[in-house]
Amino acid sequence: MEQVHILLHCARLSINEFFDAYDSAETVGITVFIVLSLIWLKNFLFQEESLAARINRVVFKVAKILPAVSLKIECEKKKATNDFQTNMLRLHEGRPYVTHLPKTGWSRERILEEVKSNLKLGHYKWKEGYVSGCVYNLNDELVKILTEVYGLASYTNPLHPDIFPGACKMEAEVVRMTLNLFHGSEEACGTMTSGGTESILMACKSYRDYAVEEKGIKHPEIVIPVTAHPAFDKAASYFGLRIKHVPVDPDTTTVDLKAMRRYISRNTCMIAGSAPNFPYGTIDPIEDIAALGRKYNIPVHVDSCLGGFITAFMDKAGVSHPPYDFSIPGVTSISADTHKYGFAPKGSSVIMYSEKKFLHHQYCVFPDWPGGVYGSPTVNGSRAGGIIAACWATLMYFGVEGYADATKKILQTTKYIEEGLRKMEEIFIFGKPGTSVIAIGSNVFHIYLLSEGLTKKGWNLNPLQFPCGIHLCVTYMHTADGVADKFLSDVREEIEIIMKNPKADVAGKTDHHTGLCEKQAESSLDKQHEPSSLMAMYGMAQSIPDRSVVGDFTRYFLDAMYITKGANEEVYRNGFK
Structure with a gap:
């Protein structure tokens, strides 16, 4: 001393x-x-980002100033733009685009014929269960019912409750039925939204306003796992929130609770967990996250958009599990998509709160507008009453027994596929699947090679990055006879092919001066292993320290979705008269 x-x-x-x-x-x-x-x-x-990563990013930004590097990047961008547009036009199979209104209106028959032709585009056999997620159920009887229901309610708009009280009644019933599934109290409340992204946006907006107006926080922050859906990042971008991404345990792929505790500060307005997360299908320790919320008096959101209508019926399907809903003290909101495992048409989700004090901060109210007092519960003003009615009709069609039966079949199929994959020594499963998503990686070969091979067999899987992986989201479509066995058989067959040359690199060699990936001039990679543009893009994207460049490539990909011009301008100009 x-x-x-x-x-x-x-x-x-x-x-x-x-x-x-x-x-x-x-x-x-x-x-x-x-x-x-x-x-x-x-x-x-x-900072959240490591020092090494930031140094690499700064070095890359400086390198971009060099003419040679700048020229290389611009060439890659132009090539990517051309590739994306060419691939998109190829998907449309050369069909002409309608770019001007027809001089006279089309007949009913012609309209329906053209719609049917457009809906036939695409080569993936999604009706046969070859697609990960995307379409969660296909029931001809239900489609007929929903087509009729939507037609009856297609003109309704719950923005005008006095004119269309029936649409509002059905929305209220959908919300209350869903709240009861997630053990909400009589005080629990919520609204329907257009999808999981809007549900998460609404929760973030509510907690931002609650923090500012009720707790005096000037610079609200949200704390989420790195595996949480990008809708949280979108909310941060839209609403001026700071976002902190908490790392996950590399073995369990669930959030690191100790790190989450460190990320919480006096400005934290919300913490969240996923049940399950999209990349790996693993479920964050919701009870422990809720305990943090109680300890620090911070609202806790459970993102159950993907698996909500599975977790809610696990008990009735005979599957034991810890709670993920309002039965946990401290959980203040839950998002669950009715248009996924609720099997409703696309465009419907539910955002739920434990108390109205949170819901009231979701509302947008403008009492001084010359057009009258204006109030809106969600992002949209006018909303499609037809979607609300179709969602309501779907819930009534399945009922508890229908959903419980579907849940049981989906979970059994997921377990069957998981066990089959774990027997293959060349690959591994990320963490422990909590509901219906199985994420696959490999320490022996580049996992994108497997995705490529399966794509050529008609399968469509989701690519993952940081680290590289792929996942299958099991839906009711995969429970059909033979689908799971066909998937496992195709995986085994492709692994056998890959193991003939397991060291092949899906992204080609890396130019360390720019971080951009180039094709090897002389590759031993067999033609059947050549990566598609999507896999090549993912392989390249992960090697670029400056993520703004990756953002540019993503924007070009989105641009391609709206391309209406092709090489044959005359066809596109005069295709319809």
């Missing part, structure tokens, strides 16, 4: 001696400069 005092005394003398040569103003200026420099250094060193 005495030595510490001696050291402090020596330090004080040295500091005083240093500042003897400066007057008071200079001393204050130097002190402020040193303090600000230390704060900058602390902020620079201690």
